Amino acid sequence: MNNWKSGRKILLGITGGIAAYKIPALVRLIKKSNCEVEIILTDFAKNFVAPMTLETLAGRRVWTNENFDFSIPHIKLNDWAEIFVIAPCTANTLAKIAHGVADNLLTSAAIAAHCPILIFPAMNENMFDNPATQENLKILSARGVHVVQPSEGDLACGVCGRGRMPESNEVMLEIFRTLSPFHDLAGKKVLVTTGPTHEYLDPVRYISNPSTGKMGVAMARAAWYRGADVKIISGPVEINSYGFEVVHVKSACEMLDAVKENLSWADYIVKAAAVGDYRVKNFSSQKIKREGKDELTIELAQNPDIAAEVGKLKRDNQILIGFAAETQSLNDNAHAKLERKNLDFILANDVSAPDSGFASDTNTLKLIPRDLNEKEKIYSGLKEDIAYEVWSDVV
Ligand SMILES: Cc1cc2nc3c(=O)[nH]c(=O)nc-3n(C[C@H](O)[C@H](O)[C@H](O)COP(=O)(O)O)c2cc1C
Structure with missing residues (x-):
C-alpha cells in the first residue's frame, strides 16, 4: 500500500504566540509519523518555547535569526521543504507575510516559499477580529495560502472566544490534507x-x-x-x-x-x-426485572x-x-x-x-x-x- 504520509519534508515556522507551548507535542507527532522537520523560530517565539526542547525532539538544530547569514537558509530550507507550516502564526507575522515584509528569517522564508504554505493563526479574539487581521487573512487566502481558522474555546488571555490553535494531532491532519497527492474530491x-x-x-x-x-x-x-x-x-x-x-x-x-x-x-x-x-x-419502558423469570x-x-x-x-x-x-x-x-x-x-x-x-x-x-x-x-x-x-x- 502506497504510504504517501511517510517521509514528507515539513518546514515548521513558530512565532511568538502563547500557543507555541503546543509545538513540542507537534514535533513529536511529526517524527512519529516518519516525517522530517526543520524548524524556524522568531525571536519572540523563543520566549514561549525553548529552542533546546525543540532540538531534542527534532533531533537537529533549529533555525533562528542568529543563523540568518551567508548560508541563505531562507532559500535552502525552501528548496528542501514540501510544505511550510506556520504554527502558531501571530497577527504580526501574518500581517508581514500578507504585505511582503521579510525582516527576519521566518518571514523571509515565507516570502521565498515555493511549496504550499499552511498557517494556523492563533491569538486573542479581539486581535483576530481586528479588521486589519481579517483583511490580511483574506489577502493570504486569495493568494492560495492555506489558512486554518482558529476554533472557539478557552484562550490563554483568560476569556473564551475564537482564536485557539487546533491540537497537535489536528494540526497533523491539516498538514496531511495539504500534502495529499490527490485533491480530486474538492468541492464534493x-x-x-x-x-x-x-x-x-x-x-x-x-x-x-x-x-x-x-x-x-x-x-x-x-x-x-x-x-x-x-x-x-x-x-x-x-x-x-x-x-x-x-x-x-x-x-x-x-x-x-x-x-x-x-x-x-x-x-x-x-x-x-x-x-x-x-x-x-x-x-419495555421500564427496566425488565429478573425476579420471577427463569427465562x-x-x-x-x-x-x-x-x-x-x-x-x-x-x-x-x-x-x-x-x-x-x-x-x-x-x-x-x-x-x-x-x-x-x-x-x-x-x-x-x-x-x-x-x-x-x-x-x-x-x-x-x-x-x-x-x-x-x-x-x-x-x-x-x-x-x-x-x-x-x-x-x-x-x-
Ligand atoms: C505573553 C504574550 C502572549 C502573546 N500571545 C500572542 C498570541 O497568542 N498571538 C499573537 O498574535 N500575538 C501574541 N502576542 C504578541 C506577539 O508576541 C507580538 O506581536 C510579537 O511582536 C510577535 O512577534 P513574531 O510574530 O515575530 O513572533 C503575545 C505577547 C505576549 C507578551
Whole structure:
C-alpha cells in the first residue's frame, strides 16, 4: 500500500504566540509519523518555547535569526521543504507575510516559499477580529495560502472566544490534507455512516455489535484528505471527528431518518455502519426485572435496510458505496448485495479473517464495481491507507 504520509519534508515556522507551548507535542507527532522537520523560530517565539526542547525532539538544530547569514537558509530550507507550516502564526507575522515584509528569517522564508504554505493563526479574539487581521487573512487566502481558522474555546488571555490553535494531532491532519497527492474530491460532498447501532430492550439494555467505526472513519478521513466536505452519521461510538460534521444516532431507525435527511446533500454515500438487522419488537419502558423469570424471550422485528432504501432513492449522479461484512461465501453474498441494493460499488469484507474486520486497525477488502467494465480489486493494510486507495479507484 502506497504510504504517501511517510517521509514528507515539513518546514515548521513558530512565532511568538502563547500557543507555541503546543509545538513540542507537534514535533513529536511529526517524527512519529516518519516525517522530517526543520524548524524556524522568531525571536519572540523563543520566549514561549525553548529552542533546546525543540532540538531534542527534532533531533537537529533549529533555525533562528542568529543563523540568518551567508548560508541563505531562507532559500535552502525552501528548496528542501514540501510544505511550510506556520504554527502558531501571530497577527504580526501574518500581517508581514500578507504585505511582503521579510525582516527576519521566518518571514523571509515565507516570502521565498515555493511549496504550499499552511498557517494556523492563533491569538486573542479581539486581535483576530481586528479588521486589519481579517483583511490580511483574506489577502493570504486569495493568494492560495492555506489558512486554518482558529476554533472557539478557552484562550490563554483568560476569556473564551475564537482564536485557539487546533491540537497537535489536528494540526497533523491539516498538514496531511495539504500534502495529499490527490485533491480530486474538492468541492464534493461525502456522506458516511459508521459505527454500530444500539437496539434497546429497555431503558438500560441494548443489542449491538463490536463495530468501532474505524473503517467508516478511515473512508471519511481519506475523502477529507482528498478535499471533500464530509458528514458522518455515527452510531454510538467515539470517533476522531476533526474536520467532519457529525450527526449522532443510536438505532437503525434513527440512522435511516438521518441518512434520508442528508441524502440530497451528498455526491457520494458510503454505508460503512454495522447496522443491526433486527430491533426489539416490544420495547419495555421500564427496566425488565429478573425476579420471577427463569427465562426471557425477546421477540425481534426486522430493521429497515438503509442501503437498499438509499439505492431506491438516490439520483443517477450520486454514487453509493456499500460494505458486505460476511463470515462465509464472501463473493456470492457481496455480488448479491450489490444487485439487490442498487449499489455502485461494494467493499467485500471477510470479518472472520485474522487482522480484519471489527476493531482492527488493518483490513482486507475487495472492491466490486457494479459496472462490469471496471475491474475488481483487493486491498490489504491499514484501514486509512486502504480507504485512500479505494477513493483512487472510485473517483
Ligand atoms: C505573553 C504574550 C502572549 C502573546 N500571545 C500572542 C498570541 O497568542 N498571538 C499573537 O498574535 N500575538 C501574541 N502576542 C504578541 C506577539 O508576541 C507580538 O506581536 C510579537 O511582536 C510577535 O512577534 P513574531 O510574530 O515575530 O513572533 C503575545 C505577547 C505576549 C507578551
